[in-house]
Amino acid sequence: MIAQVIFIIILGxxxxxxxxxVAKIRRNILLGKDTDRSDQSSERWKVMAKVALGQxxxxxxxxxxxxxxxVYVGFVIINLEVLEIMIDGVFGSHRIFSHPLGxxxxxxxxxxxxxxxxxxxxxxxxLCRRNIVHLKRFTGVEMTKWPKSDANxxxxxxxxxxxxxLTMNAADYKLQLLHFSHYVKAGSFPVSSLIAPILPDNAATxxxxxxxxxxxxxxxxxxxxxxxxxxxxxxxxxxxxxxYYSNLNNKGKFTNMASVTNEVKAMLDPSFVPESTGEPARFxxxxxxDLSWKNLMEAYTCTECGRCTSVCPANITGKLLSPRKxxxxxxxxxxxxxxxxxxxxxxxxxxxxxxxxxITREELWACTTCNACADACPVNINPLEIITxxxxxxxxxxxxxxxxLNNMFGNVENNGAPWKYSQADRFNWADNE
Amino acid sequence: xxxKIPTMADMAAQxxxxxxxxxxxxxxxxxxxxxxxxxDICKILQHVGINYAVLGTEESCTGDPAKRAxxxxxxxxxxxxxxxxxxxxxxxxIVTGCPHxxxxxxxxxxxxxxxxxxxxHSQLIQQLIDEGKLRAEGGESFKxxxxxxxxPCYLGRGNNVYEAPRAALxxxxxxxxxxxxxxxxxxxxGAGGGQMFKExxxxxxxxxxxxxxxxxxxxxxxxxxACPFCMTMLTDGVKHHDKEQEIQVLDIAExxxxxxxx
Numbered sequence: 268m269i270a271q272v273i274f275i276i277i278l279g280x281x282x283x284x285x286x287x288x289v290a291k292i293r294r295n296i297l298l299g300k301d302t303d304r305s306d307q308s309s310e311r312w313k314v315m316a317k318v319a320l321g322q323x324x325x326x327x328x329x330x331x332x333x334x335x336x337x338v339y340v341g342f343v344i345i346n347l348e349v350l351e352i353m354i355d356g357v358f359g360s361h362r363i364f365s366h367p368l369g370x371x372x373x374x375x376x377x378x379x380x381x382x383x384x385x386x387x388x389x390x391x392x393x394l395c396r397r398n399i400v401h402l403k404r405f406t407g408v409e410m411t412k413w414p415k416s417d418a419n420x421x422x423x424x425x426x427x428x429x430x431x432x433l434t435m436n437a438a439d440y441k442l443q444l445l446h447f448s449h450y451v452k453a454g455s456f457p458v459s460s461l462i463a464p465i466l467p468d469n470a471a472t473x474x475x476x477x478x479x480x481x482x483x484x485x486x487x488x489x490x491x492x493x494x495x496x497x498x499x500x501x502x503x504x505x506x507x508x509x510x511y512y513s514n515l516n517n518k519g520k521f522t523n524m525a526s527v528t529n530e531v532k533a534m535l536d537p538s539f540v541p542e543s544t545g546e547p548a549r550f551x552x553x554x555x556x557d558l559s560w561k562n563l564m565e566a567y568t569c570t571e572c573g574r575c576t577s578v579c580p581a582n583i584t585g586k587l588l589s590p591r592k593x594x595x596x597x598x599x600x601x602x603x604x605x606x607x608x609x610x611x612x613x614x615x616x617x618x619x620x621x622x623x624x625x626i627t628r629e630e631l632w633a634c635t636t637c638n639a640c641a642d643a644c645p646v647n648i649n650p651l652e653i654i655t656x657x658x659x660x661x662x663x664x665x666x667x668x669x670x671x672l673n674n675m676f677g678n679v680e681n682n683g684a685p686w687k688y689s690q691a692d693r694f695n696w697a698d699n700e
Numbered sequence: 701x702x703x704k705i706p707t708m709a710d711m712a713a714q715x716x717x718x719x720x721x722x723x724x725x726x727x728x729x730x731x732x733x734x735x736x737x738x739x740d741i742c743k744i745l746q747h748v749g750i751n752y753a754v755l756g757t758e759e760s761c762t763g764d765p766a767k768r769a770x771x772x773x774x775x776x777x778x779x780x781x782x783x784x785x786x787x788x789x790x791x792x793x794i795v796t797g798c799p800h801x802x803x804x805x806x807x808x809x810x811x812x813x814x815x816x817x818x819x820x821h822s823q824l825i826q827q828l829i830d831e832g833k834l835r836a837e838g839g840e841s842f843k844x845x846x847x848x849x850x851x852p853c854y855l856g857r858g859n860n861v862y863e864a865p866r867a868a869l870x871x872x873x874x875x876x877x878x879x880x881x882x883x884x885x886x887x888x889x890g891a892g893g894g895q896m897f898k899e900x901x902x903x904x905x906x907x908x909x910x911x912x913x914x915x916x917x918x919x920x921x922x923x924x925x926a927c928p929f930c931m932t933m934l935t936d937g938v939k940h941h942d943k944e945q946e947i948q949v950l951d952i953a954e955x956x957x958x959x960x961x962x
Binding site: 327516519523527528530535551580581585587588633636637641657660669675686691693694695697 | 704772807859885898
């Protein structure tokens with residue numbers, strides 16, 4: 268009875284804290300500017316099913332894809348087991364599904380155990396890739412102490428959770444063989460039965476092992492749930508809405524800024540009266556709140572895998588630009604803006620901005636807008652959109668483009684070509700041979 | 701040129717409307733190397749008897765380099781002016797000689813009121829091959845040559861056009877060797893996003909030199925391009941490696957013209 272009360276309190280606190288943090292992230296995302304992604308819902312469901320659920324963009328790197336698939340399927344399926352643990356915890360029952368499900372339960376437990384072993388193996392390989400092999404993709408200026416630790420914490424937690432799960436089952440299995448108390452025969456336990464011989468033979472000790480692992484496993488899961496909002500691992504949730512709200516246009520299509528359209532129309536046609544858009548908006552983005560909510564959602568979705576940076580031509584050739592850093596900086600700045608909002612209220616200015624305090628101009632001007640980053644992202648994040656918005660701010664609000672680009676702008680404006688040629692000579696190619 | 705290049709102004713004066721407008725682009729108009737490709741595209745159009753015209757001195761920059769570099773204001777000014785010119789001639793269909801012009805007119809002009817059917821010259825060549833109007837005969841033989849296609853970003857990733865330019869090469873009796881980074885994984889030449897017009901940021905190498913690694917590894921004898929900016933970057937890369945004797949960089953329009961002896 269006491270155990271049930273403790274369980275319910277822990278569960279309640281965990282769910283409350285998680286909901287609170289999720290609400291905060293949602294609030295932060297909605298600090299972004301509006302952009303309409305409510306169209307083409309059937310196409311959007313398809314993209315989500317393909318990219319997030321089906322993981323189709325992971326296959327470009329087959330080894331990572333297979334290992335990630337184990338962890339992903341393991342995570343989703345083992346949740347059925349967590350459901351049983353929850354019910355057992357609340358009602359004080361033991362393996363409540365085993366009796367009604369019968370043979371199916373045996374099969375399910377078998378599947379969970381095999382998956383748990385695969386998850387365990389995958390996480391160990393992932394740890395080795397990060398800490399022993401030192402894969403280049405997991406390095407870079409933005410991969411400072413915290414992002415590296417974050418990745419390791421996630422993997423170690425998953426290894427511990429899976430180990431506890433298998434040890435719990437092994438102890439349970441052994442107790443079942445001893446026909447001890449309420450530990451009735453529930454299945455064949457294909458993986459944990461193999462480690463059962465390591466455990467002591469004493470029933471009382473086994474029961475302690477089983478209970479400790481049970482509590483460790485479920486408290487671990489609830490703690491991990493509450494770690495998500497502080498971690499890159501939040502992608503397991505946001506990958507779904509983020510792919511649903513994907514940009515469905517050709518990647519080459521950049522947005523046309525409506526605020527600029529009004530000004531240009533008024534310039535070309537003095538009789539044009541623009542529709543009032545309310546307060547004058549800033550051109551482009553200086554800070555995170557100038558970006559769209561979709562850009563901000565992408566920042567929280569990024570799990571720092573580095574596929575974008577590994578295909579970026581600027582990064583490959585040693586320039587400062589790293590698309591992953593663009594996303595991480597956006598997220599970190601947004602978190603800071605959100606915290607300021609909580610601490611100091613709406614009108615506080617901390618004197619910082621995404622531009623210059625986080626992302627330097629040198630990074631922004633190194634981009635070739637080739638879209639390799641956007642194409643490589645397994646969850647359809649587009650760092651290029653943020654880069655473009657920030658260039659727009661530098662050019663249109665500050666007039667601080669590099670001098671050579673200002674020359675190009677001047678030529679385009681005056682000669683209709685990016686070079687210093689006269690428009691009158693534009694057709695001369697027809698005469699040359 | 702065998703024939704005079706028809707302009708929209710001439711055609712309008714005679715009360716005619718061409719089937720398609722050939723949008724040449726800035727590089728195609730002014731860059732000496734790209735001018736040759738422009739004339740080759742005209743040769744193809746004339747060879748198959750398509751009724752086409754160019755804007756000549758009435759053509760202007762699409763605004764692409766301004767937009768990618770963040771100058772949305774300048775882009776929209778150019779776009780709206782160009783749309784006025786295009787609509788003034790009642791233009792419905794456009795073929796471009798540059799993936800950047802192609803992308804901009806196709807994707808970004810509709811939002812500003814300019815709606816046209818836009819194709820890149822690789823798509824035109826593919827269509828003509830499919831219709832049986834273009835073959836690879838009567839000209840230079842490419843037999844046994846190792847040809848690699850370099851995907852331009854704004855044709856490939858930008859607009860998912862991967863097969864059309866390859867169709868122009870597959871018709872040749874030759875060996876198509878893909879570069880290590882190709883199609884959606886293709887490596888940029890380094891010119892996009894306004895980089896063509898500025899010095900690169902400090903780094904350890906130039907992007908076109910990085911691309912040369914793939915080209916040398918593939919042992920390509922011909923690198924096929926489909927963008928005048930890629931053409932410049934790749935040609936510079938080959939020159940830098942002193943490989944001008946071993947590796948030719950040719951636009952797919954040039955290859956088509958040579959293969960057909962036009």
